Amino acid sequence: MSLIRRKNVPESSEAEIVDAEDDKKSKVPERKNRQWSCLDTCCWMVGCICVVWWLLLFSYNAMPASFPQFVTEAITGPLPDPPGVKVLKEGLKVKHPVVFVPGIVTAGLELWEGKDCTDGLFRKRLWGGTFGEVYKRPLCWMEHMILDNETGLDPPGVRVRPVTGLVAADYFAPGYFVWAVLIGNLARLGYEEKNMYMASYDWRLSFQNTEVRDQTLSRIKSNIELMVATSGGKKAVIIPHSMGVLYFLHFMKWVEAPAPMGGGGGPNWCAKHLKAVMNIGGPFLGVPKSVPGLFSAEVRDIAIIRAVAPGILDKDLFRFHMMLQHVMKVTRTWDSTMSMIPKGGDTIWGGLDWSPEEGYSPGKRDQNNNGTETPDNSEDENLISDAKHAHYGRIISFGKEAAIAAAAELKRIDFRDAVKGRNVANSSCRDVWTEYHDMGFGGINAVAEYKVYTADEILELLQFVAPKMMARGSAHFSYGIAENLDDPKYDHYKYWSNPLETKLPNAPDMEIFTLYGVGIPTERAYVYGLTNSAECAIPFQIDTSAHCADSCLAGGVYTVDGDETVPTLSAGYMCAKGWRGKTRFNPSGIKTYVREYDHAPPATLLEGRGTQSGAHVDIMGNFALIEDVLRVAAGATGEELGGDQIYSDILKWADRIKLDL
């Protein structure tokens, strides 16, 4: 084109340029022009995009490394020093070796042996990282993430193993940190691989099975011993997060127990090797969230999706039909989810008409904090009086009426002996078989007729709807409260991860911290309804239409104070009361400290997930928490940190719980 034009330009004056163009156009055959307009435009577009993309890439690469920080500072003013720098300036440096214990879900799993469909995935991450495989071959992925329904171990021909080293849980997905910020700050004090250890384990297994299959507990023991020995006898600081808290509780009992079942470390192992256990967001007494997870494979997030776009989850979207059933089928084989069923029954979590959190009003504390608005007094009172009606003890209620009604008005029909009735299972459901298909309509109706389930009854409910799963799980976990801790039956490992059925080790110099976020609504109780859709579907689901005047009940979920996942009660009770001083659960009088961090959402987008967040995972980037951890790692005691730091009503709630100590 350009050639032709050049030829034409000399003979045409400036004014005739249009004619020149005309001539050219008339000379060029019609078909070619059409090509330019379609195919070439495509090429032109692609070229443009490529060029812009390259330019951006080039400028990104040429950009000095400090540029993002510079921009952030220009917009938000100078950032506070990261805690690592701050503490380093005070002259603190590396002292005690540090062990991280990641929680459920956050640690990576990689493939060591698989079926044919996993070609090329050897030693690639199936869990964590980019999750590319989930989209490419979901059913294959599913098949490898699932465990054996009977044993809770690997299905035959599949070996999926935890990733080892700090990379196991530093980032969950690219850009989504879990431990990375903490590791970075510890490194500023001089920490490195030799005095930091990530105790990664397969979080799908029951705790004792990680030892049976992978010898994970033995490795942790040996690594702690090694690090203590190579850092000149300085005891280790353990930092478990989320379910890692329970895992490490299990470890402390295991390591001192005699050899065949335990680690054979002898009665003083913990006293000799551990300086402090700094539990971050620990679900000591379980999380109510795990109940709907097991019961109907849904939590608030999924329930919200259902409310916003009903039908999406039930459709054959992405050729991945019956997603929820698949999720349920997989998660029910993971023993670890059962470690987080609420523990302590009605004593801790409340009965039909009382609960430790009653009277909690989420709006109140927020307004106190903000102090900007002064709402109508009458409305405030309304809130409180409404909140008094919230029966958090009823973890599952069928229908909103049942959730609100007074205890005396409830008409309940016992489900335990109900005949399960006709089997609804048919051949079309076979590939997503869940235990619900063994239950007839009778059983399902019986469950719904009982109306309300408290923490104790939840266990019976789960046993009723999923007997096989609970049989497998109850061999590894227990949810009760010990009458007499000296009973020899408590030597069995299934009690080790329940703080209400074990004694802490004999280590009076050890310190136990519990660090968690508060100020975020956290799931506590659910309103359920029956589904009447497809035959293969899960028969129950959260009733997202259930709302209350107060914000406690929204979308069928009652919320209390917590860190979005773990209610304050579960994270704080043991350290605030159960282990405080010398109790029967803490015979040697290990000192305990409660450190709460009030949630403040990130001020700007540039802050990412915030440096003052209190959310369950985001708290790992909370500067105040990191500073506390660094100080303890550098040798500070709980007293030097400033003892307890409490924002929530945990002490009041703990007093309402009537538990022999």
Next chain:
Amino acid sequence: MLSFELKGKFGSAMGSLASVMRFLRSCFMEHVKVSSLLRFKSNEASEKKKVVKATDSDRKDDHDGVLSSDGKVTEKVEKGRQNKRERSRACKCINSCCWLIGCMCTTSWLLLVFLAYIIHASMPAVQLPEFPGARMKREGVVANHPVVLVPGIITGGLELWEGKPCAAPLFRKRLWGGWGSGCTNIFRSPLCWTEHLSLDYETGLDPPGIRVRPVPGLIAADYFAPGYFVWAVLIENLAQIGYEDRNMYMAAYDWRLSFQNTEVRDRSLSRLKAQIEIMYATNGDKKVVVLPHSMGAVYFLHFLKWVEAPAPMGGGGGPGWCAKHIKAVVNIGPTYLGVPKAFSTLLSAEGKDISIIRAMASGLLESELFGLQTVEHVMRVSRTWDSIISLLPKGGEAVWGNLDWSPEEGYECGLEKKRHFQADSRENNSKSSEENSSLQVNHPKKYGRVISFGQEASQVHSSKLPTFSKDFMHTSISTNLNASHGKFRTEFDEMSHESFDKIVEKKVYTTTDLVDLLRYVAPKMMRRAEAHYSHGIAENLEDPKYNHHKYWSNPLETKLPDAPDMEIYCLYGVGLPTERSYVYKMSPSSDKRKGIPFRIDNSVDGSDDCLKAGIYFVDGDETVPVLSSGFMCAKGWKGKTRFNPSGSATYIREYRHKPPASLFEGRGLESSGHVDIMGNLAMIEDVLRVAAGATGPEMGGDQIHSDLLKMCDRVNVPL
């Protein structure tokens, strides 16, 4: 080429990004107009002009609307036209550029997709042989003994834990190995990179303010670079018979440090000990099979002594530790007696590869391309790495030969190739061997002269060499400080011309002389390193001085631990030309002040394959000569010797090199190159069998292709 063009374009475009964007926008408008114009083409000719003019004024309006909001149409016609013309030309240019790039991109994508499809479709036709792991699993071989992998020099990854501001975003990213995100940084600021990789010249430890640490875990050395496997193939095969993280451990260590310093700084030896103990305990008291590669073999030898030595210097494991915990040490391409390559690296920072680059493009390395003095930097950095000293040839003239004598003499370089031809064309054996023997007499190579100045000096009889005392090496060096090179200084800069001349006058150096020479030219480095390594032969192993850790990595100055049931394997490749000695020359005088006074004389070529580009070759695996990897297993430790008092059994398994048959095999399934051997199927099978419990005799004992035994007989070390 393309990328170069693009980069140029980027450079010019960067400055005016905003204007380009404006252009693009207006171009887009123009473009739309043009395409809309085209629709009128089919109209009648008489109407054409009118219509076009109408649209033209429309267009002007449009322009003015875009560029100046308050423009008056009539006034600005002329200006607008001129503007438009310029702009339209620029637009056309940019348009066609974009179009071109777009075309190329789309065609290359299409090609890629197409090719991928074709290759995928035709893949079954090019069936690769099955991995030994999968086959053996079917035969019922399962994981038995826990396995420890000990990587060698260079192949292990290093990551940054603390650095200067220039490396701030690289925290916990790889500086070495992997070559992922750290790679861009190397090109962005190479000086920053070399600064972080070098160690302190005095202590051989971290420079202040910098902490670079080995990557832990299997990822440390599974792939050296994306697609370039080191351990990955072996790991996959081990996994196929049931290995996983709990019974497989990568003993990653910082390969830049001296062996004892890895313990002092990182506790690497203690960790290795603890890991072996825990794997032994958790796998039902099964002893461990150790797989060291390359320098890892020497490192593990050090470990064997360290672990049994008493506590302050050693690991305090007690005298029975090795016997209790270790089933077999399966060395892959071990560098037991060192490699001659280490001399050329330390003296002039060049091996075969660099000297070939120099021969092909002689100006490339000298010219201060990219503002760098590449070779000088390599030398400066690598001289701070103590571990390289551990690779210097050990045993002196008794092992490596002197002026007139060497164990390899009579080695025929063309032989390997001929053997290949034999195998292919099935020639008569006796005939060709006669030929070989006739060839052999011609040039008895004097491999003992590891470095000679000038080709002549490397060949003449020793009596014709100038007699020259080594005394000059003991005189103090006249200093010749040159301020201009203060930053990139190597110790050569402290020496005067006279001393260079003296060095060259001596003409010929054997291994013993070379160690002296190194002490002369780099006294500080050798003082630092010789606190950690020794390269001699022990007279009397009972001498208490041999309890010092500096002797532990030299097989000729230590006794093996008391572990009669432990087996030692030497697995290595043969059939590749391997550097053995060098012909040197002075650097051109203009370059002398630039740091390195000597270099390999790459103009020297011999009549046969043995001498090429200034380097004499012998049999080996391209890096380690057969003598170094095989001697200890073939002779030094065979039976009960003074180096092996408890009589641990030793086995030699050699693998003859076969280049990859087709491109699909990548680096070859029967290759025996120093690193490529990790993908050699025969070797993998042997390793798996040992790991699954086989003993040496079950594997078939020794398997020797080279002239190793003959060479060993010539070596005169009292056993």
